[in-house]
Amino acid sequence: MSKDIKVALIGNPNTGKTSVFNRLTGLNQKVGNYPGITVEKKQGICRLSRGKKAHIVDLPGTYSLNTTSLDESVAVELLLNRNAPDFPDLVVVVSDVENLKRNLLLFTQIKDLRLPAVLVINMADRMKRKGISLDVAALEKKLQTRIALVSTRKNTGIETLKQIIEEYRCLSCQPTIDIKTIDPEYFQRLGKAFPNEDLYKLWVVITQDVNFTPLQKKLPGGEKSFEIKSRQELKKLQHKETIKRYQFINEILKESYAVDLKAARGLRASIDRVLTHRIFGYLIFFVILLTIFQAIFDWSSVPMDAIDAFFASASEWVKGALPEGILTNLIAEGIIAGIGGIVIFIPQIAFLFLFISILEESGYMSRVVFLMDRLMRPFGLSGKSVVPLISGTACAIPAVMATRNIESWKERLITILVTPFMTCSARLPVYLIIISLVIPQGRFLGLSFQALALMMLYLLGFMAAMVSAWALNRILKIPTRRFFMVEMPNYKLPLWKNVFYTVVEKTKSFVYGAGKIILAISIVLWFLGSTGFTEDYNNAETIVSDRVAGQGYTQYSKNYIASNLEAYESALEAETTDASRIADSLEARRGDLEARALSQEIASYRLEHSIIGNMGKFIEPLVQPLGYDWKIGIAVITSFAAREVFVGTLATIYSVGSDEEETIKNRMAAEINEEKGEPLFNLASGVSLLLFYAFAMQCMSTLAIVKRETNSWKWPLLQLAFMSTFAYLTALAAYQILA
Amino acid sequence: MEVWQHIIAYLALGAAVFYLARKFFFPSKPSKGCGPDDCDCH
Amino acid sequence: MRFTVAHLKRGERGIIKSFDQDILPIKLLELGCLPGNEVELIQEAPLRDPLYINVSGSHIAIRRTVALQIEIEPIQGHE
Known part of the structure; x- marks a missing residue:
């Protein structure tokens, strides 16, 4: 490990940095067109010649060292902390040839930290088409570095890059500009207060605070007697620094970089004219959304039925094949049912992530952000809230994490708070089984009532999200600068390898994350039901x-x-x-x-x-007004941890001790309301259940992630209280009116 | 055999309870977030 | 009258003259939104907000409030 060369990969968003990472390591994951998609720290091993290895960390995309978000600060922190185990031996700065000028801004900053830095110029295959000419040798000399001209799409230049990494000791650590010149007097005092520290590094540490408050000012050697400048003054200096860097870069590029504008007419403008059109843009977005949902339902129903059938027969087989006893029963009735309840989600989740990652990879998602920003604003949301809201139809957990690139805290908070209203895939099994039980067959305008009911529920979730966002926008008094900026990357064909690995990775993390909980709950439930x-x-x-x-x-x-x-x-x-x-x-x-x-x-x-029966009876008075009996009450309670547990719980409760291999739907249809002597699952109680699940929070993992993202228990608890009360009251009203 | 079935079954129960308790009552998540301050660009 | 990025029509261009340092976020500068650089308005969303601009090669969308802070010298008779 210690012999490996430690490499940090850094670069602006949309430069194909993650593709470079994938090419170097062969360990694939996401490349996003959407700013800030690489949230987690990704690591990999790159094999060099003669058995040498490079340990590569893929840092979140950032435009500069002036961090403005959590993701960016992760990147900068690693570069500042010389004692961190991952502190790099060299930094590979990935840039794209079309936006070389602004990519160099980050490069000069890194170089000024006196770190050995290599410049990768990606998307070299586009140079000709864009009329760009580049004198690599001259640029290398001016920047005092080595440059690798790379195309991840065509897989060229990677070997050169590997060779440069191997020879990293030959790289110069000369800084590019002298930071002192932006305010000589200030930096002189700074140097006096911290004589052993590099001035530029000090400057980066100090300004971290300006943009991004939670980072503690970790000035070495304590505060001492050093007068700190006001935010405004520091910001002015940052502006000055940026301008100075651009002067430097312009000077360098004047001789080595040229764009022939006549040759540079791309497809981009014409595609943009259609996709961001004030009428067609929205129509196209709407059609794309509809197509996605339609596809998800059509494509996933077949594998879902197959999975369902498979687990039913697996349970039967276990009972026959294993010797009789408590463990056999636990496996057949508790564990297999529990695992089945997780696996059945895989098709839907996979398809949803497939579409989302295609939209992101192609660059279309940024256009959606542009189109939707003005419409979302009256609700206290940003155009960037659209991405979490769409992702929320798969799962609220990645959706809440996808809010990280929303600049305004208020808009971000509101997005986090309302995203769980979106109909996530965990609600689907609940919806599907109840709809098939209580909504009559039949058609309206060629659409089945059942499909219409499902559509209504999706719509209801979306409306609940928007209405509560609107209310929160009025209630929350958070002073905020509503800054908004989104980069509109060039369109590109998705790299299928990247899409594929995103789908696999996201699905895997969902299955393992939620799966463990569901499995554990099924085991506990089974015991409670049979003791x-x-x-x-x-x-x-x-x-x-x-x-x-x-x-x-x-x-x-x-x-x-x-x-x-x-x-x-x-x-x-x-x-x-x-x-x-x-x-x-x-x-x-x-x-x-x-x-x-x-x-x-x-x-x-x-x-x-049994224990669970007694618990159920205990809470029955609470759920009776909603039209539920104690069994449903138990299922509602256990599914507090995760909605999808609802069906599994009913399955477990009904199958405890039962010899019959009946499907759970038939079993539910046969349930009788003991007081009224009519079927337990009727229109009134069914609608009440549907509404309850549409609005109730019922997801521990989301609460945990909201706590992590908002850094306090206040918001998740408020969210829980509000959503649960609202769900209870609407379910109550629905049952009392319909019954 | 009967004894083993019981032992394994209760071990599974114990593991499940332990896992759930750790997950929900003692979450050891890193509490690093933007926090209530504005993540704004200034 | 101050002429700003928000006053551009689709396809029109201008040179950035100055802007309010205290209001404009540093990120815009980093993306090339600096005095002397050229801005082109590529597309505007309904209600002329947000605005999709190309500023010295960076394609970005910004809100109208920010665009109103970027003063420009319009370039006449393009193409």
């Missing part, structure tokens, strides 16, 4: 047998026996006409069915008096 301490639980068998002997079977069991017998009878009649044989067979069958009904009744009696 009990009361007399009722322990003596379930005798109590139920006595009751059946005295009062007969429950209505549910009677129906069950009757309908099965009927089916059996008609099957028999088709086979034989011998009346006495039919009667005998029927009698045998009846005994069989009664035994089954009895064991089911015992199981459900046990469940009712």
Whole structure:
């Protein structure tokens, strides 16, 4: 490890920095057109010649060392801390040939930190098309560095870059400009106060504070008696520094870089004219959105059904193949059901991330931001809120993290707070099963009622998000500078490798992240449902047998026996006409069915008096006004951790002790509301459940991520309280009106 | 065999409870965020 | 009257004269929004906000409030 060369990869957003990383390491991940998409620190190993290796860190994209966001500060912090384990031996600055001038700004800053720096000029394949001519040798001399002219798309220049990395010791550490010249008097005093430190480094540390408050001022040797300038003054100096750097860069580029504008007519302008058009732009965006949702539903329904069926039969197989006992039951009824509940999400999540990453890779997402900014503003949101809101239809967790590039804290906070209203994929299983139970078949204008209901729920989630954003915008009193700026990168064909790895990585992290929780909850639930301490639980068998002997079977069991017998009878009649044989067979069958009904009744009696049953009964008064019984109540409580647990919980509750291999939908359809004697899942209670899940927070992971992103418990708790109350009240109103 | 089934099953329960408790009651997430201050460009 | 980026029509260009240092974010400067550089208005969203500009090669979108702070000298008779 210590022998490896440590390399930090840094560069402006949209320069293809991550593609360079992928080419160097072969360990692929995301390249984004959207500023700030590379949020996490990505690392990889690059093999050099003679068995040498380079350890490469891919830093978040940044325009300069003047950080304005969390992501950028991650990059700068690493370059400042000489004692950090990842402190680089050399910095590779990735630039793109079209925007070389502004990319050099960052390069000169890095060089002034006296770090060995290499310049990568990416997208070299575009030079001809853009009419750019470049004198690499002259530029290398002026900048006192080595330059690698690279095209990640055509895979050229990477070997040169590797060679330069290997020879990093030959690189000069000469700074480019003298920072003292922007305010000689100030820097002289600074030098006196910290005589052992490099002036430019001190300057970067000091100005970190100006742009980005949470970073503590880590001036070496304490504050001492040093007069600190006001923010305004420091900002003026930063302006001065930027102007000075551009003077330097212009001077250098004058001789080595030229653009023939006549040759530089690209497609970009014509595509932009259509995609950002004030009418067609919106139409196209709308059509793209519709297409995406349609595709997600169409394409994922087949694999989802297959996964469902697979886990049902796997559970059956386990029961048959393993010796009887508690562990077998746990695996078949708890664990397999739990894993199935996670795996079923994979198709949807994968498709959604596929589309989002294509939109980002191609550069289209920035156009959406441009189109939507003005429309979002009355709601206290920014154009950049559109990306989290769209991602929120997959999962709120990556969506909340995608708010990081929203500049204004207020707009960012509101986006974070309302994103969980968007219909995430975890709500889908709940919606789908309840819609299929309570919304009648039939069509309206060629669309099925059920599909319409689902669309309504998506719309409802979006409207809830917008309305609460509007309200929050009025309520929250946060003084904020509503600065907004988005770079409009050039259009490019997505690199399919990058898209593919994004999809794989995001899906994997969702499955492992949410999956572990769901699995653990299923295990705990199964135990709670199959354990009990009361007399009722322990003596379930005798109590139920006595009751059946005295009062007969429950209505549910009677129906069950009757309908099965009927089916059996008609099957028999088709086979034989011998009346006495039919009667005998029927009698045998009846005994069989009664035994089954009895064991089911015992199981459900046990469940009712198990730990979970007692918990359910305890909260029943709270959920009864919404039209739920204690079983649904339990499912609502357990799905507090994650919505998708709802269906799994009902599956677990219904299958505890049951021998029947019935689908959970049939089981739910057969449930009777004991008080009213009508099906438990009817239109009123179904709509009430749908509304509850549309609005309730019901996701621990989102709460955790909101806490992390807002750095306080205040916001996630407020969010939880508001969403839960709102959900409860709408569900209550819906049930009371419809019932 | 019966004994082993019990032991493994309860071990699984223990692991599940431990995992959930650690995840929700003692979250050890790095608390690094923009915080209530403006992430604005000044 | 001050003539600013917000006063440009689609396809029109101008040279940046000056801007209010205290209001404009440093990020804009870094992207090349400096006195002496050329700005072109590429596209405007409905209600003329935000504005999609090309400033010395950087293609960016900014809001109208910011655009109003960037004073320019219009370039007449382009192309």
